[in-house]
Amino acid sequence: MTNQIKDLHDRDFNLWTEQMAIAIENQDLKTMDWANLLDEIQDMGASQKRALRSYYYRLVEHVLKLRDWQVERERNQAKWRVEILNFRREIQDILEDSPSLKKYLKENHVAWFNKATDGIGKSRLFLVEDLTPIPLDKMLDDDFFG
Structure with missing residues (x-):
């Protein structure tokens, strides 16, 4: 592998991915930037995990808002329901x-769930009345809103 391909990763990521795709397609092992390719593959998995965790936190937050935030419930419940469905879909x-x-x-x-409730508690936005984790199958059920 030339240093030029390795340096390309930091200079023009899109071009680097195109060059790696060509090298893979041609089975050109000498051109492969193995170290950066490994980093990118590992980062892709970590990125999916971060996204899953983030959507789950938001799902918990909105289910608990709908269940426990009485002051804002009447005004926001339709919006919160839509958000819950969107987070589940993601x-x-x-x-x-x-x-x-x-x-x-x-x-x-x-x-x-516990981290999400802890964050809500620290924000003092509203009081979470029941800190018992809601079972996962309920959290992912499109008919459950708290």
């Missing part, structure tokens, strides 16, 4: 693209 899309992340979600949803 989570489902991620899980359809990467079914192996279902296990990751199952293993982490209680901890994420």
